[in-house]
Amino acid sequence: MTKQTIIKKINDFLIEDFEVEEEALEPNANLKDTIGLDSLDFVDLVVAVESNFGVKLVGEDFVNVVTLQDFYNLIERKLD
Numbered sequence: 001m002t003k004q005t006i007i008k009k010i011n012d013f014l015i016e017d018f019e020v021e022e023e024a025l026e027p028n029a030n031l032k033d034t035i036g037l038d039s040l041d042f043v044d045l046v047v048a049v050e051s052n053f054g055v056k057l058v059g060e061d062f063v064n065v066v067t068l069q070d071f072y073n074l075i076e077r078k079l080d
Contacts, residue, residue, distance in 0.1 A: 001079055006053075007072050013048045027069035035068065053079060 014020040020035050031037045037045065046057045055078040065071050 003076060006075050006079070009052050010072060010075065013052055017044070017048055025068060027067065027072070029068045030066060031068060031071060049075065055079060
């Protein structure tokens with residue numbers, strides 16, 4: 001799966017499932033402050049990643065994930 005495909009899928013479910021405005025989906029956007037994800041949203045995000053990409057995420061995966069770009073990179077690493 002290409003990086004662009006990963007980014008598109010993530011952006012699509014953030015818009016549809018998390019009601020994030022498309023304009024907010026900048027790579028350097030902070031997941032908590034800019035996009036507005038809270039701790040419950042992160043649980044839903046894990047479920048969304050499993051259903052869209054077939055990979056499991058655990059809490060430790062999010063330790064260094066601050067921006068949307070960090071999240072894209074995490075998913076890309078998990079898919080390798």
